[in-house]
Amino acid sequence: MPDSLSFFETLLHHTFQNPAYLLEAISHSSYANENKLPCNERLEFLGDAVLSIVVSEYLFNRRPAISEGDMSRIRAQSVCETALAAHARKMGIGPYLRLGKGEAASGGSDRASVLADAMEALIAALYLDGGRKAATAFVLSFLTETIEQAIDGGAARDYKTALQEKYQGKNASPLTYKVIRESGPDHAKEFTVSVFRDEVCLGTGSGRTKKAAEQAAAKKALEGTA
Numbered sequence: 001m002p003d004s005l006s007f008f009e010t011l012l013h014h015t016f017q018n019p020a021y022l023l024e025a026i027s028h029s030s031y032a033n034e035n036k037l038p039c040n041e042r043l044e045f046l047g048d049a050v051l052s053i054v055v056s057e058y059l060f061n062r063r064p065a066i067s068e069g070d071m072s073r074i075r076a077q078s079v080c081e082t083a084l085a086a087h088a089r090k091m092g093i094g095p096y097l098r099l100g101k102g103e104a105a106s107g108g109s110d111r112a113s114v115l116a117d118a119m120e121a122l123i124a125a126l127y128l129d130g131g132r133k134a135a136t137a138f139v140l141s142f143l144t145e146t147i148e149q150a151i152d153g154g155a156a157r158d159y160k161t162a163l164q165e166k167y168q169g170k171n172a173s174p175l176t177y178k179v180i181r182e183s184g185p186d187h188a189k190e191f192t193v194s195v196f197r198d199e200v201c202l203g204t205g206s207g208r209t210k211k212a213a214e215q216a217a218a219k220k221a222l223e224g225t226a
Contacts, residue, residue, distance in 0.1 A: 004096045011091055012122065012138055014130045023098075025125035028114060030100025040121035047120030050127045051079050054139045058147060065205060065216040066151070077150045078143060081116040087142050088115035093122075152211035159218035163195070163202075166222070173198045177214045180204070193217045 008022055009015055016022050024038045032039035055078055059071045066074070077083070088094065094109035097118055108114050127135035164175060174197075181192040193213035194204040203223075205216020 004098070007096050008093075008122065011093070012126050012134075014126055014134055014138075016125075016129050018129055021125040021129050022122075025121035026093075026096065026118060027098045028100065028103060028108065028118075030103035030108070031098040034100045040118065043121035043124040044117045045124075046127070047122070047124035050123050050132075050135050051120060051139060054136050055079060055143065055147060057136075058140065058144070062208075063151065063212075065207075065219060074147065074150045078147045081112055083146055084116035084119045085112035087146075088119050091142070093118060148209060148212065151207075151215065152209055159215050159222065163218040163221050167197065175202075177217065179210060179213070195221050 004026060005016075005019060005022060008026065021043070025040050025043050027037060027039050029039040029041060031037070052075065055075045056071070059066060059074060063071070089110070094115060097109060097114065099108045099114070103114070123135055123139060126138055167175065176196045177193050178196065179191055180194050182189060183192075184190045188208070190206055190208060191210050191213040192204065192206045193210065193216070194201050195214070195217040196202065203217045203219070203221030205213055205218070205220050207213035207216050
C-alpha cells in the first residue's frame with residue numbers, strides 16, 4: 001500500500017497530512033466490506049459536489065457569454081461517468097485502487113463506474129487535506145480541455161446551427177465567420193470572431209478557441225446585438 005500512496009501523492013501533487021483520507025478514497029466498497037474498513041462512497045458524494053462547483057466557477061468566470069442552460073449542459077457533459085473514467089484510465093489509477101477479490105477478478109479496475117467514483121473520492125480527499133485551492137488545481141489540470149471541447153462541440157454548434165436555420169431559405173448569401181483579432185500568449189489565446197451576411201456584421205464574440213468565439217458571435221447575432 002505504500003506504493004499506492006506514493007503513486008497518488010505524485011498524481012495529485014500533494015503530500016497528505018492525513019493519509020487516512022487517501023486510503024479511504026481508493027477503497028472500493030468490495031474491499032471495505034472484506035476488511036471491515038471505510039469505503040470511498042461518502043468521499044465520492046463530497047467529491048461530486050466539489051467537482052461541480054469547480055466546473056461551475058470556471059464556466060461562470062471565464063465564459064460570461066454562455067447562458068445558464070448551456071453551462072448546465074456543458075458541466076454535465078464534462079463531469080459525466082464516461083468522461084471521468086476516461087481521465088482515470090489516462091492517469092492509470094485502476095491498478096492502484098483497493099478492490100475486493102471478486103471485484104478485482106471481474107475487471108473492476110477498468111470498470112467505468114469504479115474509476116469515476118474513485119476520481120470523485122480522490123478530489124474530496126484532496127479537498128479535505130489540502131483545501132479548495134489544491135482540489136481546484138487538480139480538477140482543472142485534467143478537465144480544462146474537456147470543458148473547452150464541450151463548449152466547442154455542444155453550445156457552439158447549437159448557436160451556429162440556430163443562426164443558419166434563421167437565414168436558410170431566404171435566398172441570402174451564406175454566413176461567413178472571420179477572425180478579426182487574436183490576443184494573449186500562445187498557451188492562453190483569446191480569439192475574436194465576427195459573423196457576416198452580405199458583408200454586414202451580424203455579431204461579434206470572443207473565446208479561447210476559434211470555435212468558442214464563433215459560438216459567441218452566433219449568439220450575439222441571434223440576440224441582434226452585433
